[in-house]
Amino acid sequence: MAPCVGGRNIMGAPPTWFLRKMMNKKPEILIVTPTLNQSRYLKACITSVLSQDYENKKYIILDGGSTDGSVDIIKQYSGRLEYYDSRKGESQSEAIARGFASGKGEILCWLNSDDIFLPNALACVGNYFSRHPSADVLVGASIIIDSEGKAVRNEKREAVFNPGTNQSFMDLLYDGCSGFNQPATFWRRTVYERVGGIDTTLNFSMDYDLYLKMAKHKKFSRIAAFLACFRIHKETKTTRLNDVREKEDKIIAQRYGKLSVLPTWLKTYLLFCRWKRRFLFWRMRFLLETGILNMPTGFGRFVE
Structure with missing residues (x-):
């Protein structure tokens, strides 16, 4: 231990209080x-971020030229x-990329304006990354909600949620993005910049593409905590643009899986995963239209 005089470290090493x-x-x-x-949905999204009990956060909102009073x-909350602005014609992926490039922050995440964070989400994320300096990507669990903010239930009257996964690159390639709900996924800026950031030519599957690029470097970490609510409604891209998603998923499969040279059994498996994901979205639409029940006890404090 370096000697101290009058409480000061005279050898140049940081004192204990500073290290702590x-x-x-x-x-x-x-x-x-x-x-x-x-x-x-915008107000609920914004307040879910600003109400987080985590001081070391920065929040940027980028509008694509809304005409419904969003601005x-x-x-x-300006x-x-x-920072915030409104640029007509800017795509979602372009806005996200611009926000990450212009803002400061060691840990990155984007939260779509129809989704929300759950209480203490950022505290969980910040604690995890500070205690696990080798972790690059963190995935948490998320609750599926409808347009009214009610938890979607299945035929057993159970709330539908996504527990998150700690998938490897090959897991992601085979299973698709079904193990992730994007608002509950966080990553370090270093790995984001290392892989070249978001592909702004993609307008639907840019999250899946980014996860694959990051998973090439390191297996993801998983935290057993609910971090966000992922909203499914009739206007969301998830439910109304399946054709676009399938087209971009095919591009990604060819980009990372070299689909044309894969063995027949693997091609079949990948097609099955795509069908499984489409069936999941169909089932979610059915639940939204015919099977939505009251929110389960305990979720009322999370959503509006």
Whole structure:
């Protein structure tokens, strides 16, 4: 141990109190919300971020030229935002990429304007990354909700949720993106920049593409905590643009899986996974239209 005089370290090494403070310092988390004509859900999204009990956060909202009053809602919170603007014609993936490039933050995430964080989500994420410096990507669990903010239930009257996974690259390639709900996934800026960021030519499966690129470097970590609510409704891209998703999924499969040279059994498996994912979305639509029940006890404090 280095000698100290009058409480000061005379050998140049940081004192114990400083080391303890640095060890307890939580990483800065940057959240980017792209939005376009989502005024119905936007306020709940914004407040779910700003109400997080985590001081070291930065929040950027980028609007794509909304005409439904979304910009007026954003302006109500302008004093608590790192930055916001509205650019007509900018795609979702372009907005996300621009937000990450212009904002500061060691840990990154984007939260679509129809989704919400659950209480203490950022504290869980910050604690995990500070205690696991080798972790690059963290995946949490998420609750599936409907347009009214009610938890979607299955035929057994159980709330539908996604527990998250700690998949490898090959797991992601074979199983698709079904193990992830995007708002409950966080990653370090270093790995994001290492893989070249988001592919702005993709407008639907850019999250799946990004996960595959990051999974090539390291297996994902999983935290057993609910971090977000993923909203399914009739206007969301998840339910109305299956054809676009299938087209982009095929591009990704060819990009990473070299689908044309894969053995027949593996091609069949990948096609099955694609069918399974499409069936899941069909089933979710059915639950939304005919099987939505009251929110289960305990979820009322999470959503509006």
